[in-house]
Amino acid sequence: MSSDSKQYLIVGSGLIGRLLTWRLLRLGHSVDLLSRDDKQGSDSAGFIAAAMVSPATEAISTEPMVKEIGLKSLALWPQWLAELPEPIFYQNNGTLVVAHAGDQAEIARFTRRAQHTLDNDDFSVLDKQQLSEKESGLAEQFDQALFFEQESCLDNRHLYQLLTDILTQDKHCNWQQCEDILQLSKESITSLSKQYFERSYDDYDEVIDCRGNGAKHDLTGLRSVRGEVIRVHAPEVDFKHAIRLIHPRYPFYLAPRPNNEYVLGATVIESDDMSEVSVRSGLELMSALYSLHKGFAEARVLEMSAHCRPAMVDNMPTIKRTEWGFQINGFYRHGYLFSPAIINDFLKILDGNLGQLSFGDYYHA
DSSP states (O other): OTTOEEEEEEEESSSSHHHHHHHHHHTTOOEEEESSSSSSTSHHHHHHSSSOOOHHHTTTTTTHHHHHHHHHHHHHHHHHHTSSSOOOOOOSSSSEEEEEEHHHHHHHHHHHHHHHHHHGOOOOEEEEHHHHHHHHHHTTOSOOOOEEEEEEOOOOOHHHHHHHHHHHOOOOOEEEEEEEOOOOOHHHHHHHHHHHHSGGGOOSSSEEEEEEEGGGGTTTEEEEEEEEEEEOOOOOOOOOOOEEEEOOSOOEEEETEEEEEEEEEEOOOOOOOOOOOOHHHHHHHHHHHHHHHHGGGGGGEEEEEEEEEOTTTSOHHHHESSSSOOEOOOOOHHHHHHHHHHHHHHHHHHHTTGGOSSOTTTTHH
């Protein structure tokens, strides 16, 4: 390790905790990682997610800053993934947005919002022939689509696996599993670090809280937003794009995976309920699948999962300085869309380069 190497404590091993630990290790630092989740990450929202990187389609229903941060992440993801020990599935063919005949009023409103929110080159309108050239199977059900070229998705399960391997094998990372940590303070950090790492609070250059939903006692305004997904194997379907299906209550999103597997999600429920997928949600998800392509009728259900995403009042992420360290939280449904850009900025904060931040609105010193 160089003389510039620092010692960090990161609490939480979800998507943000894992990625941040990995980037700090690559910069030559040492990290103690403490989390209640297992090393597979199965209790993480990022493990369940569809892992879509969709700057434009998300910005339509949120705010322009979502697109700005998302485009930065879109540029960083290929660079970061190239540094992994093996390639993972990364679909960068863009997103197709469609609606059934009965929902044309909904997609008309969506299109008007897109025209008002985005630039002209962010998307295009495809007729049936143009849609068929991109996704022939989709053109069997729909006469037109909106195409957002600068969007992608990735195989989050493979990413988690590789990050687990990297962090557990790096001699400068000490990763320990613990019970729930309800609150952090200098005293509790010293107690935890002595128990698990034989250190004290003063041994760390910085302590960084990445607990997500687990930080509710420490972060005012943090709430949970439940999401439900279904994973299927569909040999008769061969979609090459991420797909959004406009619906009166909420948009469905379909993210392809290797070997004809797909992740379909939709629900955004203001709840911290972590129980299994409801019958209603399961029926709606499977019905949406079948309406996209008849080949999904013979698909095999691999998994139905629910998790809660941590969110602030404005659904934007936050970085807060506290008396004991930093809090990074509130990524809502934008974990994969925001994480590279936000982590890249946070590394500048750790180095004191506040003047070089790409997005400073979410940093509270």
